[in-house]
Amino acid sequence: MARTLINLPKTAEPGAVVTIKTLLSHPMETGFRPGPDGRILPRNIVTAFVCRFEGEEIFRAELFPASAANPYLTFTWTATRSGRFSFTWQGDNGFDQTETAAITVG
Amino acid sequence: MREKQPDRRRVLAGTAGLALAVTLRPAVGASLPRTETTEDAIRRFAGSARIRPGRVALDLPPLVENGNTVPLGVTVESPMTPDDHVRRIGVFNERNPQPNVVTVHLRPGAGRAQVATRIRLADTQRITAIAEMSDGTYWSGSADAIVTLAACLEG
Numbered sequence: 001m002a003r004t005l006i007n008l009p010k011t012a013e014p015g016a017v018v019t020i021k022t023l024l025s026h027p028m029e030t031g032f033r034p035g036p037d038g039r040i041l042p043r044n045i046v047t048a049f050v051c052r053f054e055g056e057e058i059f060r061a062e063l064f065p066a067s068a069a070n071p072y073l074t075f076t077w078t079a080t081r082s083g084r085f086s087f088t089w090q091g092d093n094g095f096d097q098t099e100t101a102a103i104t105v106g
Numbered sequence: 107m108r109e110k111q112p113d114r115r116r117v118l119a120g121t122a123g124l125a126l127a128v129t130l131r132p133a134v135g136a137s138l139p140r141t142e143t144t145e146d147a148i149r150r151f152a153g154s155a156r157i158r159p160g161r162v163a164l165d166l167p168p169l170v171e172n173g174n175t176v177p178l179g180v181t182v183e184s185p186m187t188p189d190d191h192v193r194r195i196g197v198f199n200e201r202n203p204q205p206n207v208v209t210v211h212l213r214p215g216a217g218r219a220q221v222a223t224r225i226r227l228a229d230t231q232r233i234t235a236i237a238e239m240s241d242g243t244y245w246s247g248s249a250d251a252i253v254t255l256a257a258c259l260e261g
Contacts, residue, residue: 017217030226030257032203060211061223066202068175068224068257075210078217 002026004099006087011104012079018103020051020059023072024089030065046071046091054083063091079105140205144198144234147205151196152236152244162195162237162247165222173227173257178207182219182237182245186212192219194238201229202257214240226257 003025012018024046031043043065051059059075071089082105088098148157165179184192191214197207207225219237227233234248 030203058213058215061221062206062209064206064208065204066199066207066226068226070224072222072224073210074179074220074222075212076216076218076220078215080215 002089002095002097004087004089004097006085006099006101008085008101008103010102014079014081014105016079018077018079019074020077020085021072021074022049022051022087023070024097025070026089026091026095028063028065028067028069028071032065044092046089046095048088048090049073050088051075052086052088053077055086058085079103081105140203142205144200144205147198148196148234148236151194151198151209152238155242155244157236157244157246159246161245162235164233164235164247164249166233166249166251168249168251170227170251170253172255173229173253174255175224176227176251176253177222178225178233179220179222180235180247184219184237184239186214186216186219188214189240191216191240192237193240195219195221195235196238197225197233197235199225199227199233200231202226202231203228207233227251227253228256229253 005023007021026046029041029044033041035041045065046063049061058077061073085101086098090096161183163181170176180195182192192212194211196209198205199207208223210221230252232248232250236246238244
């Protein structure tokens with residue numbers, strides 16, 4: 001399991017715009033870079049990120065080799081009700097990881 | 107027998123060619139082969155729709171010391187209501203091996219059309235972001251970055 005950092009407030013007023021910051025520890029090997037032996041290292045990147053709130057998709061990103069190592073994404077969400085976020089990263093070599101975080105609104 | 111002997115002139119020409127190829131290598135490495143042109147990638151994103159300049163602002167440092175991790179912020183002027191919101195934002199580069207940087211999909215519930223990430227830049231170049239609105243219009247904005255240490259090339 002790769003390390004993740006998810007930053008969002010624990011509580012929010014209804015209607016407030018909340019900033020959600022996510023970071024995943026991942027090399028994001030581009031597939032264009034030579035290794036120590038001079039040969040091109042095979043690509044190993046995270047290609048998709050999805051954030052859901054109570055099962056409903058609120059944000060999605062497609063990532064490419066031009067994303068820096070340890071992909072970092074910041075996005076916003078308007079607080080409506082209390083619930084749980086799920087964050088899913090998927091990528092090369094069957095990479096698939098999901099984390100969750102809760103928020104209390106009101 | 108004479109035919110099979112390597113001709114002195116040919117050998118010399120071959121050596122000169124090899125020396126030239128060796129001296130040219132760093133230059134070849136600097137302009138990496140691209141998988142697709144930026145225009146093709148943008149057309150794959152936007153189809154044949156007209157892309158107008160405006161409404162999209164990029165936050166990118168003008169001078170980048172390390173191209174391996176460059177902070178990038180994209181903000182689109184939009185009220186983000188169910189009737190009028192940003193559907194997608196595509197970010198494209200000019201000189202990396204692959205033209206796509208990131209594509210994000212937004213919902214009206216986002217409240218603001220504002221995202222941030224970190225990207226790699228293989229060279230001094232212009233970054234373009236294109237936003238698709240819920241009414242089907244496309245808007246673009248761009249920013250230039252000078253890169254002193256390039257990503258991808260250094261091992």
